[in-house]
Amino acid sequence: MGCISCGEKTGDNVLLCKACFERLKDPFSLLPSLLDPTADMRLNHFCSVSMRIGPFSDSDITFGRGLEMITRLRELLMSSHKDQLPILIDRYLSMLGIDLRLYGDERLPRRGILRQIVNATSDLSFSGESWARALIRLGNIEALTAREMMKLPIEPSISIPYAKAMAENAVKRYERGELSPTLKKITEVNKAIILHFIGSSDDAIRRLDQFLSSEDFIDERHHILIWKATILLDLGRDSEAIKVIGELPKEFHERRVEKLRLLLGGLK
Secondary structure: OEOOOOOOEOOOOOOOOHHHHHHHHOHHHHOOEOOOOOHHHHHHHHHOOOOOOOOOOOOOOOOOOOOOHHHHHHHHHHOOOOOOHHHHHHHHHHHOOOOOOOOOOOOEOOOHHHHHHHHHOOOOOOOOHHHHHHHHHHHHHHHHHHHHHHHOOOOHHHHHHHHHHHHHHHHHHHHHOOOOHHHHHHHHHHHHHHHHHOOOHHHHHHHHHHHHOOHHHHHHHHHHHHHHHHHHHHOOOHHHHHHHHHOOOOOOOOHHHHHHHHHOOOOO
């Protein structure tokens, strides 16, 4: 047989080759990578790591205290004193382009520390808004991973349990923080979007419609409309998506809206 993901020859009744199965064991490798050549320049500007070149009395090079954020993050993740971890994680993930809101077109730079942060914070608990914001960003990483898992050309019996587990982890992270009313609304919309990511698109639309009919979500209205149109387009319900886009102000211009209008026939 052949691997249903990459086509590599496999044994009898084996759907995935070893390499593709390893990708499932490291789901964060599925996230779309940031290919912008200036991304590393921007990151180096904010998170550069300087190294002093010998001579050293010790042959091992270790991370010590420093001003560089990524260096400080690594140190705190291994330290028993983690008081500054929430604000550093929040700032670092924000600089990498992980927003509080799910946008769907996020592309993340390849950084091994991302997986380290996600794993190390699975059972940590802090108070304060910085930690709540950090948890939302971490949850978004897992939500986006769930979406990519669902895209894999493999048996649903393999992909769906993985994706649902990642989605559940994302929701749990959202709920662990002490959320302000604003953050609470953001996470509620994120949860609806996650339903679409794992295949429950009709449920996602129903949730979004509930938010659109509530004055409590007026600040999120444009974001919700964009996602509703996106989901309808994904479902092939173009005429309904066009109506939803029509509810946005004509003077409202945003990258996702322009893309939707183009996909729907160059709407203005």
